[in-house]
Amino acid sequence: DGGITQSPKYLFRKEGQNVTLSCEQNLNHDAMYWYRQDPGQGLRLIYYSQIVNDFQKGDIAEGYSVSREKKESFPLTVTSAQKNPTAFYLCASSINFRGSGANVLTFGAGSRLTVL
Amino acid sequence: AQTVTQSQPEMSVQEAETVTLSCTYDTSESDYYLFWYKQPPSRQMILVIRQEAYKQQNATENRFSVNFQKAAKSFSLKISDSQLGDAAMYFCAYFKGGNTPLVFGKGTRLSVIA
Numbered sequence: 567d568g569g570i571t572q573s574p575k576y577l578f579r580k581e582g583q584n585v586t587l588s589c590e591q592n593l594n595h596d597a598m599y600w601y602r603q604d605p606g607q608g609l610r611l612i613y614y615s616q617i618v619n620d621f622q623k624g625d626i627a628e629g630y631s632v633s634r635e636k637k638e639s640f641p642l643t644v645t646s647a648q649k650n651p652t653a654f655y656l657c658a659s660s661i662n663f664r665g666s667g668a669n670v671l672t673f674g675a676g677s678r679l680t681v682l
Numbered sequence: 683a684q685t686v687t688q689s690q691p692e693m694s695v696q697e698a699e700t701v702t703l704s705c706t707y708d709t710s711e712s713d714y715y716l717f718w719y720k721q722p723p724s725r726q727m728i729l730v731i732r733q734e735a736y737k738q739q740n741a742t743e744n745r746f747s748v749n750f751q752k753a754a755k756s757f758s759l760k761i762s763d764s765q766l767g768d769a770a771m772y773f774c775a776y777f778k779g780g781n782t783p784l785v786f787g788k789g790t791r792l793s794v795i796a
Contacts, residue, residue: 599783606691608773608788616781624783656727669715669777671784673727 568593572657572674579644579651579681587642587677589657596661598640599671602626603654612655615640644679652681684709686776688787695764696795702749703759703790705774711735714778716750716757721771721789730772733757761792769794 570591579585589598597616601609611624615634629648634640640659644651655678658671685708695701707716718730733741733750740748745765749758761768774787 601786606788608688609786611783614783654725658727669779669784670717670729670732671719671727676725 570657570659570672570674572655572677575675575677577677577679579679581681582646584643584645585651585679587644587655587657587679589640589642589674590638591640591659591672591674592638593659593661593672594637595659595672596637597659597669598634599658599660600624600630600632600640600642601656601658603656603676609656612642651679654678684776684778684785686774686785686787688772688774688790690790691788692791692793694793694795695761695768697764697766699764700760700762701764701792703761703772703774703792705757705759705787707755707757707774707776707785709755709776709778711778714776716748717775717777717784718746718748718757718759719773719775719786720768721773722767722769727773731759764794766794766796768792 573588599614600612610626612630613632615621631643656676657674660669687706714735716733720728720730731741731743731746745762747760771789773789775784777784
């Protein structure tokens with residue numbers, strides 16, 4: 567079955583360490599996104615990518631980095647510069663970013679990052 | 683920038699009753715899309731319903747329906763015959779189209795009382 571796989575589901579990190587969250591999709595979707603979810607804050611956009619080798623900053627990109635070397639993959643690195651990285655991270659994809667397909671998002675199951 | 687406001691952080695409903703979740707948004711666009719997503723305790727986001735702004739008819743999906751008031755920029759979700767499995771966070775989202783991502787509200791946590 568097609569879908570989005572995020573790994574790991576739970577991750578613990580010491581302060582000062584970088585960590586990379588994986589996001590893989592087999593839906594042949596063009597666009598991919600990373601959101602951060604905190605209690606009472608809803609979903610806030612970190613980065614998004616419309617095509618391979620191209621990505622744009624979202625509302626809270628500071629302290630994060632991404633790459634899009636393959637259509638299927640959009641890993642997110644949480645760097646030591648991110649001051650408050652403990653959160654739930656959601657990856658999503660959509661088939662038709664620019665078109666009239668209403669940009670329906672398919673989400674992964676999420677990754678919970680805790681900084682010790 | 684577009685904003686989406688969900689003014690009810692928490693709501694509760696008795697099983698089998700009807701509940702309405704509110705959502706308002708700010709835009710100067712005439713064509714756009716609106717969505718309701720559900721996030722159950724598993725935290726897997728699920729699309730509940732979507733509405734195209736150019737369609738006057740309110741979208742319906744089984745027990746879920748919307749009241750789309752374009753002039754008032756309001757997009758409420760009505761859940762009829764509420765079930766225990768409806769307990770979740772519900773997020774309203776706006777999509778302008780083109781090269782823009784979805785904008786989400788902060789969510790409403792719905793509890794269903796048996």
